[in-house]
Amino acid sequence: MNAYKEENATPLEYQTEENQMTIVGFWIFLAAEMALFGTLFATYAVLFGRTAEAPPPAELFTAGTTLIMTLLLLTSSFTSGIAIHEMRRGAQKGMMTWLIITLVLGLSFLGFEIYEFYHYATLGATLTSSAYWSAFFVLAGTHGVHVTFGIGWLILLLIQLKQRGITQVTSRKIFVLGLYWHFLDVIWIFIFTGVYLIGMVI
Amino acid sequence: MSLDELLVTGEPLIYAGMVSIVLVTGAIIFLLTYFKKWKWLWREWLTTVDHKKIGIMYILSALAMLFRAGTDALMIRTQLAFPDMNFLNAQHYDEIFTTHGTIMIFFMAMPFLIGLMNIVVPLQIGARDFAFPYLNALSFWSFFFGAMLFNISFVIGGAPDAGWTSYTPLAGDIMSEGPGQNFYLLALQLSGIGTLATGINLMVTILKMRAPGMTLFKMPIFTWSTLITMFIIVFAFPILTVALALMTIDRIFGSHFFTLAGEGLPMMWANLFWMWGHPEVYIVILPAFGIFSEVIATFARKRLFGYSVMVWSIILIAGLSFLVWVHHFFTMGAGAFVNSVFSVTTMAIAIPTGVKIFNWLATLYKSRIRTTTAMMWALAFIPSFTIGGITGVMLGMAAADYQFHNSYFLIAHFHYVLIAGTVFGCFAGLVYWYPKMFGHKLNERIGKWSFWLFVIGFHITFLPQYFLGLDGMPRRVFHIVPEWFNLNVLSTIGAFGMGLGFAVFVYNIYYSYRYSPREQNGDPWDGRTLEWATPTPVPEYNFAVVPNVTSHDAYWDMKAKGETGYDESKVEPIHMPNSTGQPFVMSAIMFFASFALVFEWIWLAVAGLIAVLVTMGMRSFDYNEGHHISADEIKRTERSARGL
């Protein structure tokens, strides 16, 4: 840890060739994820309004839940960023604290999303109701599955951090997970805007 | 579910297929046991992370798939040879043309090219392996198990029958009941994951692992075409992933994306499919362009004419490939304005492609051509592909396309580009790099026989189909009328010629294995790029000393200066990754999970998915560091390989 502080030039996670390749590879993966979500957004946009017998989104979406979910995820993105910042200072304890806060925020987000889906289902909007609702549930659901995956991943990394401390390998893993987590927030911004806000306006 | 529901019954041809599967599997098991090769198979092949071995496995699988889908093609041609043939019934015919197309694209063309890239790209850029060797093994095994999942469909459960494009609503659960279409969706999903991983892997390899001095514009042209192809894969394959997933959810969980009920939009499938599908066309053609560029430069013994123009035209083609998808369904009725826009973008692609054709011709101009088999494939490519390209421009005119659409004119067009481009390219590449892979050349005399049989057969098969299309013969019909008889029978004769050419090609592999003289040095063709600087057979670490590169014909320059690229004083221990069985096991689990989902045994599929996640978690805790090869061992290997 101290050795790292002295040669402060390059962050630990960039120091080996292998780490650099992993991080660049992960950026490329995120680009692929953009195409993946782009396709889901395109499907959602084209199928917008095709609600058939089911209620339209404006009747079901509520500003309150949506805003709470957005702020939860946004804050978790911020706290994961702070965790990376702590990691670069070499402060393992602070880093793990911020990561656990991130984990809790992510879980709360997920809880709201599950509640939301369940709530819509009771009001007659499910995956099988209509083309629009299929597109909605698959778009938001894919994001939710990503968040779930990220939570599982974070738990595994927390265990590894506990076991090994901040090393070149663990710092790279945490950094990559951080990128993933921020990216999910970026996608959520567009879901918030393109799905919820527009759904409530039109 | 009883056994006769699970297995396909009542078709003599499929019974024959089952018997041959049982016999071949039995024979393989017997041979492996008899020669005590199980351990060898596991240790040397199933657990390897060596890019060269993985490449060889890709190519062997691709050749097997070429055989399978080629057999499909011959069955199609037999059925169409005479009016009112009853060789196949309508259902079986539908299944055959579906599997022919799907296998040729996903399980033949792509793995063949990816196999060549696997072997060649790290060698061309002076790298020790891929950026992520473990991921590379995972890519291969997910492709392999995807291919197996697709191939078992014709004996278990029934093959898909909605065409390789699987347009909805035909491919939806109401009109295509049963597991057939699910096989299509899940097999492509499984192998698609592997393709995306390869895309990321090769991009990082090329971007981060080049030899010192090799700037992007000093990379060999095949590496360039690979980089751009991987770029397209990274952006196009997620689209396919989503499209397949949406149709799977439609079919298994009752959503309404592409259904007629619930205000679904079946045409959205066509839109998504071709948003992936058109870039896919360039995924299979750009690497072939790269191969031809290498082969032509080597055997014309000249620098490739207009290297940087070649690179820029590849980049331009890649960019345009995302802007033309609608030309596959002009007749859907998107409107005159939409069609016009996509007509223009389509024509624009002809410009960079034309530039490439002229560059190849300019490379050949006033050169001393060596007519080796590899070069002959490249020479045959130029005029044949040009015919395919020009008829493509005809199809690209939206108004005219209303006449050509879904006729044999279209069939002839895409076979002219895909066979003359991709298949010739694969053969050229295989013949060209064969000595690097196996330590001996393919026999030239037999190679030329297979070349002539295949190329003449190809033109006899597909040239008549242009005219059949103009005579109004639609695609995907299983009976022809007497007016189309003459040209169809000619086409069938040609197809069997191609089949014979392929058989001779495979025989050549056997013959050369037995009788070809072994290579003494690593450079049998007087090559220009770095892969020829390695000794043959290539040691597992590829380069004992990573060479310095000053131009895109790096090895040519080294030879001119009298260097070999090997300097014993600079040998250091090399870090290599360990072999692992995890990718194989993980893909096998995914295979079983997908198989369960095909039959909609949801809980079994969920169990499989959990097992996959568990293996991923275990991988996360695996801090395996690999091993080092000592400098002494490297020196010993190099001395014996280089005859020092």
Next chain:
Amino acid sequence: MANQSKNIPVKHIIGYVTSVVLTLVAAWAALGSNLPVMWIIISIFALAILQAVIQLFLFMHLTERGMGHAPWNMMFHGAVVFAILIAGSLFTMSFGFM
């Protein structure tokens, strides 16, 4: 020491505060303002893109040295493909009613 200021993650805090503000402004524009629908759509998407850019640069260290050009290059092309997918699908699937 100069390190002292580095202990406060200035970039992250700026990014977080701006993001929260942008989110609230977007919500107000959509639900509280009386803008015409077309303007609401344009403005909230502009805000979303702005926020995405903030996250990429302030949170994700997109242009941090040592990584070469690949990260921003891929993100840029990802954004282009993202736009092509959505705009292209809407354009194609509108059947001349746009």
